[in-house]
Amino acid sequence: MNDTASPRPTDDMVDVLIIGSGASGAAVAWSLADTRMRILCLEQGDWVKPTDYPTNGRDWEARRFGDADILPNRRGLKADYPVNDDNSIMKVANYNAVGGATVHYTAHFPRMHPSDFKVKTLDGVADDWPLDYWTLEPYFAENDRMMGVAGLAGDPSYPPHTPTMPPVPLGRTGTRYAQATNKLGWHWWPSEIAINTVEYDGRAACINLGNCTPGCAQGAKASVDITYWPAAIRAGVELRANCRVREILTNEHGMASGVVYYDPTGVERFQPAEVVILAANGVGTPRLLLNSASGRFPKGLANASDLVGRNLMLHPWPMVSGYCDEEMDGDRAPQTVMWGKEFYETDRSRGFVRGYTLQYSRGTGPVNEAVSSMVAGRLPWGKDHHRVYRTLYHRRLQIGIACEDLPEAHNRVTLDPVLKDSHGIPAPKIDYTLSDNTKAMMEHGIARATQILEAAGAKNISCSRSVLNYPGHLLGTARMGLDPERSVVNEWGRCHDVRNLFIVDGSIWVTSGGVNPTSTIQALALYIADQMKQRLANLFD
Amino acid sequence: MPEGLEQGLPPRESDDLRRLAGIMVPASIEYRLPGADDPAIFADIVASLGRDRAAVLQALAELRQIAGEGFAAMQDAAAEAAAMTLLGRQGPVVVALGRAVLQCYYRDPRVHRALGREPRPPFPLGHKLEQGDWSLLEAQKGRARMWRDVDNAGV
Numbered sequence: 019m020n021d022t023a024s025p026r027p028t029d030d031m032v033d034v035l036i037i038g039s040g041a042s043g044a045a046v047a048w049s050l051a052d053t054r055m056r057i058l059c060l061e062q063g064d065w066v067k068p069t070d071y072p073t074n075g076r077d078w079e080a081r082r083f084g085d086a087d088i089l090p091n092r093r094g095l096k097a098d099y100p101v102n103d104d105n106s107i108m109k110v111a112n113y114n115a116v117g118g119a120t121v122h123y124t125a126h127f128p129r130m131h132p133s134d135f136k137v138k139t140l141d142g143v144a145d146d147w148p149l150d151y152w153t154l155e156p157y158f159a160e161n162d163r164m165m166g167v168a169g170l171a172g173d174p175s176y177p178p179h180t181p182t183m184p185p186v187p188l189g190r191t192g193t194r195y196a197q198a199t200n201k202l203g204w205h206w207w208p209s210e211i212a213i214n215t216v217e218y219d220g221r222a223a224c225i226n227l228g229n230c231t232p233g234c235a236q237g238a239k240a241s242v243d244i245t246y247w248p249a250a251i252r253a254g255v256e257l258r259a260n261c262r263v264r265e266i267l268t269n270e271h272g273m274a275s276g277v278v279y280y281d282p283t284g285v286e287r288f289q290p291a292e293v294v295i296l297a298a299n300g301v302g303t304p305r306l307l308l309n310s311a312s313g314r315f316p317k318g319l320a321n322a323s324d325l326v327g328r329n330l331m332l333h334p335w336p337m338v339s340g341y342c343d344e345e346m347d348g349d350r351a352p353q354t355v356m357w358g359k360e361f362y363e364t365d366r367s368r369g370f371v372r373g374y375t376l377q378y379s380r381g382t383g384p385v386n387e388a389v390s391s392m393v394a395g396r397l398p399w400g401k402d403h404h405r406v407y408r409t410l411y412h413r414r415l416q417i418g419i420a421c422e423d424l425p426e427a428h429n430r431v432t433l434d435p436v437l438k439d440s441h442g443i444p445a446p447k448i449d450y451t452l453s454d455n456t457k458a459m460m461e462h463g464i465a466r467a468t469q470i471l472e473a474a475g476a477k478n479i480s481c482s483r484s485v486l487n488y489p490g491h492l493l494g495t496a497r498m499g500l501d502p503e504r505s506v507v508n509e510w511g512r513c514h515d516v517r518n519l520f521i522v523d524g525s526i527w528v529t530s531g532g533v534n535p536t537s538t539i540q541a542l543a544l545y546i547a548d549q550m551k552q553r554l555a556n557l558f559d
Numbered sequence: 560m561p562e563g564l565e566q567g568l569p570p571r572e573s574d575d576l577r578r579l580a581g582i583m584v585p586a587s588i589e590y591r592l593p594g595a596d597d598p599a600i601f602a603d604i605v606a607s608l609g610r611d612r613a614a615v616l617q618a619l620a621e622l623r624q625i626a627g628e629g630f631a632a633m634q635d636a637a638a639e640a641a642a643m644t645l646l647g648r649q650g651p652v653v654v655a656l657g658r659a660v661l662q663c664y665y666r667d668p669r670v671h672r673a674l675g676r677e678p679r680p681p682f683p684l685g686h687k688l689e690q691g692d693w694s695l696l697e698a699q700k701g702r703a704r705m706w707r708d709v710d711n712a713g714v
C-alpha cells in the first residue's frame with residue numbers, strides 16, 4: 019500500500035503540508051507563512067459558522083448532549099473518528115473542525131511553569147524537557163498577542179509577564195471564592211483566559227453568553243479559526259477543509275513524500291510535499307503514524323523507539339462542587355474565573371510528587387444543573403424535585419483539580435483491530451490507568467477544594483472519583499528528546515527517524531504539567547516554526 | 560445529528576413515557592410550574608430524543624417488566640411505585656431517560672420565567688456580570704515568589 023507510484027490522482031507539490039488545523043497547526047502555518055513557501059493544511063473537519071453555535075438557540079444546553087458534545091463517540095459527526103476508550107477511566111474529548119479543539123475549548127489559558135520543564139532535575143521523576151520556559155518565553159508572548167489573553171500581571175506563582183487585556187470580572191462567584199481562599203491563607207489569582215474583555219484585534223468583547231465551551235457566537239473566545247487562520251490565509255497559506263489524511267507515504271530515501279487523503283467528495287488522492295508537519299493532536303498524530311506503517315517502517319512511521327503512542331497523559335481532573343445559600347454567577351459569565359497554585363510545586367510531605375492547579379469555575383445553566391445533579395444523586399424525582407432544584411440552580415460553586423499525570427509507557431494509543439472511521443481507517447484505542455502518585459494527588463486536591471468550599475459557606479459538597487472531568491488534553495504520545503532511543507522528535511520537533519517529518523501538537527510533550535496545555539502547545543509550535551525558518555538551508559541535515 | 564437516527568416513539572411507549580415524565584417532574588401549584596407531561600414539553604421531549612432514543616426505549620421496556628403492560632393507565636400510587644423502582648436503578652439507561660426529560664423541561668419558557676430567567680438564548684443579548692470585589696486581591700499581592708526553577712529548587 020505504501021508506495022508513491024500509485025494510480026490515485028496526484029495534486030501539485032507543496033513545500034510544506036500541515037495535517038490538522040487546530041491550536042498548533044494554525045500557529046505553525048501562520049509563522050511559516052512569511053517564508054513565502056507554498057503551504058497547505060489538510061483538515062478533516064469543516065469551518066463552523068458562528069451562527070451554528072449552540073448559544074444562538076433555545077436548545078443551547080441540550081446540544082451539549084448532542085452535536086456539541088465534547089466526546090466524539092457521542093457526537094458522531096461526519097468529521098469525527100471513533101475512539102475505543104473503554105479501557106480508560108478518562109474519555110477522549112476533542113473537536114474536529116477548522117480550529118480543532120479550540121472551537122470547543124474553555125479558553126483557560128495558563129502557561130506551563132518553569133519547573134514543569136525540569137521535573138527530573140527538580141523532583142527526580144520522568145524526564146526533563148530538552149528546552150525550558152525561558153526558551154519559550156518570547157513565543158508565549160507572541161502567542162498571547164495573536165490569541166488575545168485577559169489576565170493580570172503580578173501573579174507570584176509565575177515569572178513576570180503581562181497579559182494583553184484586563185482580567186475577566188470576579189463577579190459574585192469569584193468574590194466568594196476569593197474571600198474563602200484568603201481566609202485559608204492560600205494563593206489565588208485571576209485566571210489568564212483567551213477571551214476578550216475588551217475589543218481586541220477586530221474581535222468583539224465578551225458579553226457573557228456563559229457557555230463558552232461549545233463555541234462562542236460572539237467571537238470573543240480566541241479559537242484559532244478566528245485568530246491565526248484569517249491571518250495565515252491572508253498571508254498565502256491554503257487550508258483545505260473536509261480532507262481526511264489516511265497515511266503518510268515515504269520514498270526510497272526514508273523521507274516523507276506526501277500523504278494519501280480523502281477529498282471532500284470521498285476521492286482518495288495523493289498530496290506530495292517536501293516537508294510534512296503533523297498537528298493532529300495527541301491521539302490523532304500517533305494514530306496517523308501507526309497507520310503509516312510500511313515495509314520501510316514496519317512498527318509505524320518514526321517509531322524506531324517504539325514510543326509512538328506511549329506515555330499518553332490526559333490530566334485527571336476531579337471536580338468538587340457545593341452549593342451556596344444565595345445566587346452566584348451561574349451560567350451568565352465565562353466558565354472559569356481564577357486559579358489557585360498553592361499546591362502546584364512539589365512538597366514531598368504531601369505523599370506525592372509534582373502538583374495541581376485549582377481551577378475555580380462558575381456554575382451552569384438550568385438544564386446542566388438538573389442533569390448533572392440528577393447524575394450525582396442530588397436532585398430527586400417526584401414531589402420534592404422542585405424544592406431541591408431551587409437550592410441548586412445558580413447556587414453552584416465548583417473547583418476542578420487539574421492534576422499532572424506523569425508519563426507511563428503503558429498508558430498509550432494503539433490501533434483498534436476492529437473499529438474504523440467512516441473512510442475505513444483504523445481507529446485509535448486508548449489504554450490508560452491512574453498511577454498511585456496521581457491518585458494521592460487527586461485525594462489531596464479533593465480535600466483542599468472541599469476546605470475552600472466549606473470556607474465559602476457551601477453545603478452539599480461532593481466529588482465523583484469514577485466520573486472525572488474529561489478536559490480534552492491529549493499529550494505525550496510522540497515525546498521530544500535528544501536521544502533517538504528515548505524519544506520520537508528532537509528538541510526542535512523533527513522526527514529522529516524521518517528528517518522531513520515534524521510534529522508540533524501536544525504529542526511531543528515530555529511531561530504534562532498541571533495546567534491546561536494550549537498556551538504552551540502553541541508557544542512550542544511557534545518555536546518549532548522559528549527553528550525551521552532558521553535552518554531552511556539545511557533543514558534535513 | 561448522525562444520519563439514520565430514528566425519531567419519535569410508537570403510541571404505547573409514548574403513553575408510558577408521558578405518564579412517567581409526569582411522575583419524574585410533576586406539575587406544581589406552589590412553584591407555578593407545569594409538569595414534564597405538559598403537552599408542549601412532552602412533545603418537545605419526544606421530538607428531541609436524538610442520541611438517547613434507544614436508551615429511552617430500553618428504560619420503557621424495563622418499566623414494563625416492573626409494572627406490567629398497563630403502566631399508562633395505572634392508579635397513581637402503583638404507577639409511582641413502579642416509576643420509582645425504575646428510577647432508583649443506576650446506570651446509563653436511567654441517566655439517558657432523565658436527560659431526555661430534563662433537557663426539554665428546563666428550556667420551557669414557563670419554567671424559565673418561574674426561575675426568574677428570561678426565556679431566550681444567550682446570544683445576542685448576553686448577560687451583565689458585576690466586577691466583584693477586587694480589593695480581595697490585596698492579600699495576594701505581597702506574596703513572595705512561589706515558582707520554582709533549577710536556580711531556586713527549594714522554593
Ligand SMILES: Cc1cc2nc3c(=O)[nH]c(=O)nc-3n(C[C@H](O)[C@H](O)[C@H](O)COP(=O)(O)OP(=O)(O)OC[C@H]3O[C@@H](n4cnc5c(N)ncnc54)[C@H](O)[C@@H]3O)c2cc1C
Nearest residue numbers: 038040041042062114118119124125126263490523534536
Ligand atoms: C471540551 C474541551 C475543553 C478544553 N478546554 C481547554 C482550556 O480551557 N484550556 C486549554 O488550554 N485547553 C483546553 N482544551 C484542550 C485544547 O483544545 C487542546 O489542547 C488543543 O486544541 C490541542 O491543540 P492541537 O493542535 O494539539 O490539536 P487540535 O486542536 O485537537 O487539532 C487537531 C486537528 O487535527 C485534525 N485531524 C486529526 N486527524 C486528522 C487527519 N487524519 N486528517 C486531517 N485532519 C486531522 C482534527 O480534525 C483537528 O482539527 C479543551 C479541549 C476540549 C475538547
